[in-house]
Amino acid sequence: MSGQTQEVVFQNVSKVFGKPGEGENSFTAVDDLSFTVSKGEMVAVLGKTGCGKSTMFGLLxxxxxxxxxxxxxxxxxxxxEFExxxxxIGIVFQNDRLLPWRTAVENVEYGLELLHVDSSKRRRAALDWLDRLGLAAHANDYPHALSGGMRQRVSxxxxxxxNPDVLLCDEPFSALDEVTAERLRQEYLSLVRENGKTSIFITHSISEALQIGRHIMVFHRPARIAYECFLRAEMSDAEREATREKIIAALSHSPAATGTVQ
Structure with a gap:
């Protein structure tokens, strides 16, 4: 949004798999996509399966x-400039992607290990984060001994x-039961706010998008913005329902639109 530092910029981005003009041998996943994300912003990207959300994730x-x-x-x-x-950039995937031969604390240490952080320092950091997420008592458990929700907490x-600047999440709670998913959403939101992170969260759930995002983008296939809105921290039930209806309309292939709930 205006007046804030732009953390992420997509400008007229397209992604074609195969060679353009080869018909069945090429596929456009992202088509002339443009958007910006401000530093500290919480973004939800919503769209049907196959709309190009995950391709955008891979590009980002x-x-x-x-x-x-x-x-x-x-x-x-x-x-x-990958290196x-x-x-x-920190990434949380739909599946926890834990290394089965490492304990919970060793899995949390893994990114720090790749960054060549001193062993004692990375162990302290890993134990601290497990404690924040309620897993201090399970630090030495292997993934097979943890529930799905616990494994996702480790991830x-x-x-x-x-300590990344940007957190990318690709439907991280979709494989969990709704009670566990709701608890993890709340924990994730609190951690993002407390640590001032920029968060881009991919989902196919309207309710999850409204809960996670203050900036919501609805994608059509190939990935392009069909609807975009910015939400206030506090919204009335009527405003929230009106936004939900606009999102539903966008997902139903209504004309593209943008909007801001002040």
Missing amino acids: SGLLAPSAGTILVDGHNPFA WFRGK IARAFAV
Whole structure:
């Protein structure tokens, strides 16, 4: 938003798999996508399965190169300057992706280990984050001994432990039961706010987007913005319901629109 430092910039970004013009042998996943994310902003990206959300995630994290356009994170190109981004972006995936041969604390230490942080310092940081997420008593447990919610807590601790500027989450709670997912959403929101992180959260749930995001983008396939809005911290039930209806309309292929709930 205006007056704030832009942490993430997508400018006319497209991603084509295969060669353009090859018909069935090429596929456009992202089409002329432009948006900005301010430092400290909490963004929810919403869209149907296959709309290109995860491709955008791959572009943003530096795992994919754009076919056209410009991507900047803190003024740097995440693909061309991949090494520069070590420790600056934390990722929480849909599946916890823990290393089964490492204990919980060793999994949390892993990112710090890659950053060559001193062993005693990284152990203290890992134990601190496990404690914050209620897992101090399970620090020495292996992933197979932990529940799904506990494993995802470990993955969140691992992401926060490297003290990244930007947190990227790709439907991290979708595989959990709703009670566990709701508890983890609240914990995640509190941690992001307390630590002043920029958060970009991919979801296919309207309710989750409204809970997580203060800036919401709805994608159509191939990934482009069909609806975008900025929400106040406090919204009336009527305002929230009106926003929900606009999101539903956008997901139902109504014309693209933008809006701000002041």
